Amino acid sequence: MKYKSQKVAYWFFASAILLLSLQIIYGFIMGFAHMGYDGLHSITPFNTARAVHTNLLVVWLLLGFMGAAYYIIPEEAQQELVNVKLAYVQLISFLVVGVIAIVGYHLNYWEGRKFLEIPRPLDWLVVVNVLLFLGLILATLYKGKKKTTTALVLAMGLLFAALLYLPGMIWFDNQTLDSFFRWWVVHLWVEGVWELIMGGILAFLLIKLTGVDREVIEKWLYVIIGLTFLSGILGTGHHYYYIGVGKIWLIVGGIFSMLEPLAFLAMALFAVGMYRKGEKKHPNKLALYWTLGTAIISFVGAGLLGMAHTLPQVNLYTHGTLVTAMHGHLAFWGAYGMIVFSFITFALPNLTGRKLYDTVNGQLAYWLSNIGMAGMTLAFGVAGVAQVYLERKLGLEFGAVQKEIEVHFFVLILMATMFSTGITLFIIEFFRFGKPNDEAIGFEENLKKA
Numbered sequence: 001m002k003y004k005s006q007k008v009a010y011w012f013f014a015s016a017i018l019l020l021s022l023q024i025i026y027g028f029i030m031g032f033a034h035m036g037y038d039g040l041h042s043i044t045p046f047n048t049a050r051a052v053h054t055n056l057l058v059v060w061l062l063l064g065f066m067g068a069a070y071y072i073i074p075e076e077a078q079q080e081l082v083n084v085k086l087a088y089v090q091l092i093s094f095l096v097v098g099v100i101a102i103v104g105y106h107l108n109y110w111e112g113r114k115f116l117e118i119p120r121p122l123d124w125l126v127v128v129n130v131l132l133f134l135g136l137i138l139a140t141l142y143k144g145k146k147k148t149t150t151a152l153v154l155a156m157g158l159l160f161a162a163l164l165y166l167p168g169m170i171w172f173d174n175q176t177l178d179s180f181f182r183w184w185v186v187h188l189w190v191e192g193v194w195e196l197i198m199g200g201i202l203a204f205l206l207i208k209l210t211g212v213d214r215e216v217i218e219k220w221l222y223v224i225i226g227l228t229f230l231s232g233i234l235g236t237g238h239h240y241y242y243i244g245v246g247k248i249w250l251i252v253g254g255i256f257s258m259l260e261p262l263a264f265l266a267m268a269l270f271a272v273g274m275y276r277k278g279e280k281k282h283p284n285k286l287a288l289y290w291t292l293g294t295a296i297i298s299f300v301g302a303g304l305l306g307m308a309h310t311l312p313q314v315n316l317y318t319h320g321t322l323v324t325a326m327h328g329h330l331a332f333w334g335a336y337g338m339i340v341f342s343f344i345t346f347a348l349p350n351l352t353g354r355k356l357y358d359t360v361n362g363q364l365a366y367w368l369s370n371i372g373m374a375g376m377t378l379a380f381g382v383a384g385v386a387q388v389y390l391e392r393k394l395g396l397e398f399g400a401v402q403k404e405i406e407v408h409f410f411v412l413i414l415m416a417t418m419f420s421t422g423i424t425l426f427i428i429e430f431f432r433f434g435k436p437n438d439e440a441i442g443f444e445e446n447l448k449k450a
């Protein structure tokens with residue numbers, strides 16, 4: 001790291017991986033419930049576990065993005081963060097809101113809107129928090145010596161993500177309207193502006209890790225943004241097929257969402273291309289693996305597995321089944337989970353001044369978590385396809401079908417155990433690095449000279 005204030009990123013990353021652990025526990029609760037072992041039902045029924053699982057996911061990913069921004073923006077802008085104390089206040093208040101929300105879900109204080117379960121009064125606290133975060137990031141960028149494309153793309157992604165939270169806060173008495181605008185948040189986040197955040201972080205990592213010229217890397221960013229907006233905005237239509245809006249969305253949603261994988265393909269080609277072109281001298285090879293892995297697995301999980309059920313003719317049968325869970329897991333993990341892990345792997349040595357890269361634990365964490373998640377995806381996929389045939393084609397009753405497919409969740413639990421072992425090793429490595437310290441300033445530059 002180059003600036004003292006970048007250290008704040010460490011605490012965002014530590015909070016992120018702790019919340020990920022909690023998310024995984026709720027995943028197991030649901031996995032066992034699917035197998036027929038729903039012993040915790042009276043304390044954490046499936047719907048509560050599901051809301052907690054997906055909300056923790058969003059919260060830890062946002063913490064990861066915020067941490068990355070607190071690290072990247074000062075370095076790119078060549079300017080200390082304008083106010084470090086407020087950054088800590090922002091972290092703590094964000095965690096407090098998160099905890100209130102999750103405790104609330106257990107007490108039935110929630111809204112039944114998938115991913116947006118947070119009750120509206122709490123939304124206002126989120127708004128204040130995010131304004132503080134954006135204020136710090138944008139003021140630092142504004143005051144800084146340089147405004148690089150990478151920093152601007154990242155900041156734009158964060159700003160748009162905040163703005164797109166607002167349509168989800170409007171109250172509608174009409175179910176269709178509520179659903180229509182819920183997708184402005186959920187879809188336009190993961191298939192729109194979060195891709196800018198991902199692109200910005202990816203570009204920063206590739207500049208650092210491959211040594212390829214900034215100009216070359218940043219040119220790709222424009223291509224990625226172009227493809228994202230071209231396909232992703234109207235691609236929202238793939239959620240409007242059968243929710244009670246006009247038929248036009250069948251065609252618009254079908255065509256544009258089929259184009260969405262192109263943006264992820266561009267990211268994969270970009271990362272692999274820069275890797276091959278680069279001089280590969282950076283000693284933190286593990287960070288490079290994570291970065292390449294992100295670009296490739298996000299193409300598979302989001303691009304290919306998204307495409308698998310995005311046409312209206314297919315979605316008619318697969319909507320809301322475990323086929324969706326199959327895609328949801330590999331997409332969220334491959335794109336956003338992995339970009340956060342890539343960044344943490346890159347930043348830890350620089351924040352702490354310790355050269356703990358390329359350890360056996362670190363390598364195992366990489367392979368076990370990724371192979372485990374691929375296996376989980378497969379288990380969800382098999383269960384999902386069986387569900388679609390039995391429930392939607394043969395017309396069997398929902399509960400009866402869930403009983404038939406219980407067996408597939410044995411494989412899910414097995415693979416989830418492998419995934420969790422990888423995550424545990426990652427967390428052990430994380431804490432082995434120790435705390436960030438000022439002696440680490442200039443660590444990266446010295447590495448290059450050595």
Ligand code: HEM
Nearest residue numbers: 114190238260302306307309310319320324328331332335
């Ligand atoms: C990183 C990017 C992506 C992530 C994180 C992601 C994640 C998800 C999640 C969690 C859902 C379930 C949402 C809900 O029901 O509330 C979903 C639904 C869906 N996704 Fe994605 N997705 C991504 C990209 C894509 C892409 C590129 C496509 C198309 C090519 C796609 C196609 C779909 C479709 C068609 C559904 C609706 C499934 C249904 O009807 O139940 N996704 N996605």
Ligand code: HEM
Nearest residue numbers: 024027028030031057324325328329332333337416419420
């Ligand atoms: C070991 C770990 C995990 C287990 C056992 C697990 C299990 C589950 C289960 C059983 C569901 C509910 C499916 C249903 O509605 O029937 C679910 C939902 C979900 N999980 Fe996980 N999960 C794990 C980790 C993760 C991770 C690491 C991520 C993201 C990076 C993730 C993202 C999601 C998403 C997005 C959904 C909602 C899917 C949908 O909309 O259909 N999970 N998980």
Ligand SMILES: [Fe+2]
Nearest residue numbers: 187191236238
């Ligand atoms: Fe979507």
